[in-house]
Amino acid sequence: MKIFVKKGMLADTKSQAIILTLFEGSRKLTGNALEIDKISGGLISELIGNGDFEGKPSQISVIYTRGNLPAQRIALLGLGKQNEFNLEKLRAAFATVMRHLRGLNIKEAATSLNLNLVAGKKEHVVQAVIEGSLLGLYQYTPYKTVGREDLKEMDELNIVVADNDFSLIEAEVKKARIIVDAVYFARDMISAPSNEMTPSNMAQKALEVARRKNVSCKVFDKDKMKEMGMNALLAVASGSHQEPKLIILEYWGGRKKEAPVVLVGKGLTFDSGGISIKPAEKMDEMKTDMSGGAAVMGAVMAAADLRLPLNVVAVIPATENLPGGSAYKPGDILKSYSGKTIEVLNTDAEGRLILSDALTYASEYKPEAIIDVATLTGACIIALGDDVIGMMGTDEKLKKEIDKAAQNTGELVWELPLWESYHELIKSDIADYKNAGGRSAGTITAAAFLSKFVGDFPWAHLDIAGPAWTTKDKPYIPKGASGVTVRLLVEFLRNRVRKSRV
Ligand code: BES
Numbered sequence: 363m364k365i366f367v368k369k370g371m372l373a374d375t376k377s378q379a380i381i382l383t384l385f386e387g388s389r390k391l392t393g394n395a396l397e398i399d400k401i402s403g404g405l406i407s408e409l410i411g412n413g414d415f416e417g418k419p420s421q422i423s424v425i426y427t428r429g430n431l432p433a434q435r436i437a438l439l440g441l442g443k444q445n446e447f448n449l450e451k452l453r454a455a456f457a458t459v460m461r462h463l464r465g466l467n468i469k470e471a472a473t474s475l476n477l478n479l480v481a482g483k484k485e486h487v488v489q490a491v492i493e494g495s496l497l498g499l500y501q502y503t504p505y506k507t508v509g510r511e512d513l514k515e516m517d518e519l520n521i522v523v524a525d526n527d528f529s530l531i532e533a534e535v536k537k538a539r540i541i542v543d544a545v546y547f548a549r550d551m552i553s554a555p556s557n558e559m560t561p562s563n564m565a566q567k568a569l570e571v572a573r574r575k576n577v578s579c580k581v582f583d584k585d586k587m588k589e590m591g592m593n594a595l596l597a598v599a600s601g602s603h604q605e606p607k608l609i610i611l612e613y614w615g616g617r618k619k620e621a622p623v624v625l626v627g628k629g630l631t632f633d634s635g636g637i638s639i640k641p642a643e644k645m646d647e648m649k650t651d652m653s654g655g656a657a658v659m660g661a662v663m664a665a666a667d668l669r670l671p672l673n674v675v676a677v678i679p680a681t682e683n684l685p686g687g688s689a690y691k692p693g694d695i696l697k698s699y700s701g702k703t704i705e706v707l708n709t710d711a712e713g714r715l716i717l718s719d720a721l722t723y724a725s726e727y728k729p730e731a732i733i734d735v736a737t738l739t740g741a742c743i744i745a746l747g748d749d750v751i752g753m754m755g756t757d758e759k760l761k762k763e764i765d766k767a768a769q770n771t772g773e774l775v776w777e778l779p780l781w782e783s784y785h786e787l788i789k790s791d792i793a794d795y796k797n798a799g800g801r802s803a804g805t806i807t808a809a810a811f812l813s814k815f816v817g818d819f820p821w822a823h824l825d826i827a828g829p830a831w832t833t834k835d836k837p838y839i840p841k842g843a844s845g846v847t848v849r850l851l852v853e854f855l856r857n858r859v860r861k862s863r864v
Pocket residue numbers: 633635651708710711712713737738739740741797798799800804827828
């Protein structure tokens with residue numbers, strides 16, 4: 363869908379549907395709504411007066427204007443109570459109305475934008491409207507061949523604004539578009555089946571990202587990894603005929619000698635569990651086990667397109683985890699890239715193995731911070747539910763920054779402790795560490811394991827096993843891949859820029 367920002371008044375706008383937002387319980391109409399109500403001979407006040415429309419969160423009423431206005435329809439959109447309103451409700455409202463209009467086969471809509479909807483967050487208000495609209499309309503359709511003509515699509519959203527807001531809104535819309543494109547990029551990669559989205563194909567996608575200014579890409583193949591001693595990553599890959607890849611995307615937008623932020627993303631293009639094979643039920647969902655990798659690639663893409671003045675690197679270990687004659691086995695001992703040895707107790711705890719080598723590689727940048735993103739543990743879903751990112755880490759300041767970014771993007775982050783006592787649970791009898799710590803605190807022991815490979819650099823780990831994929835529609839996350847943490851990471855990076863400018 364294209365988005366245009368235009369100067370003008372909504373009341374004068376020719377459109378298939380103009381979207382008018384209203385708070386719940388507002389006694390008098392104001393602004394655009396008041397004007398349009400007057401011109402249209404009370405179309406809106408009649409509806410509200412009769413109790414048809416209360417302005418509940420994401421409530422929608424579509425009214426025909428019957429020639430009273432240049433626009434064909436008015437779509438009233440409820441925002442809920444003003445004192446309970448926030449960016450997340452705004453995203454949800456616009457996602458819902460856009461999907462509703464698309465369902466009516468409407469191709470084009472117009473809306474105005476009140477920058478003061480959320481106090482002190484003008485830029486974020488624009489971003490939320492664009493994010494909600496576009497993310498809610500996302501559909502993954504390349505494999506649908508039957509009935510393609512029935513697929514509905516919105517073509518155009520016009521944002522009609524007053525002269526004095528025009529420049530700010532236009533600039534913010536451009537930035538929001540970049541961020542949404544990065545989320546779409548990640549969602550597309552995650553939605554693609556594992557027979558398409560192989561490690562090699564992920565590397566191809568990284569090369570696409572690297573066509574941008576100041577971005578470069580390196581891809582290490584199996585031979586290179588052997589030479590380097592990335593035996594943990596290689597072990598996970600050993601049961602598969604797909605060649606593993608270590609993908610490195612670098613964006614140098616800051617000063618040359620400035621240390622980068624390194625983002626590490628789990629890139630399991632299919633996780634069968636390996637010899638410790640998973641049950642058949644829902645195994646198909648394990649094509650999404652590269653969601654962390656897709657997210658960090660999306661974040662670098664957005665950072666480059668936004669031309670953020672900082673350095674960001676993404677490291678993505680990409681492989682399949684399959685059983686087979688050459689697969690690694692429970693009991694195997696691996697010498698990781700760091701030199702530390704790992705006893706494999708469960709081949710389904712493969713994420714931490716590939717991440718251990720990638721994190722060691724990340725630490726070689728002497729980074730300002732390392733953030734890893736991974737669909738790492740089913741235990742995280744048990745602990746926090748389907749919607750929440752589990753955060754663990756060694757650096758209070760970094761965790762606070764992530765938390766702050768998440769407040770704005772609406773991605774739910776909750777911290778779990780990483781106390782000393784948990785580290786006991788991953789000590790091996792015959793090697794340095796074991797890759798599975800038993801049933802207790804599964805999310806935390808996985809993080810404790812990762813912590814052994816990050817050196818002394820500020821590090822945070824985001825377990826996205828829950829929110830990476832959703833089996834039910836959410837307002838701006840249609841059923842399927844969410845692209846979670848793309849917006850979070852971009853907001854985190856943008857906050858770092860905002861801070862360094864003060
Ligand atoms: N990719 C899975 C975690 C996962 C499970 C993500 C469900 C999303 C939904 C991971 O590789 C895994 O299998 N973890 C094991 C670890 C255990 C064997 C220590 C798990 O969570 O059961």
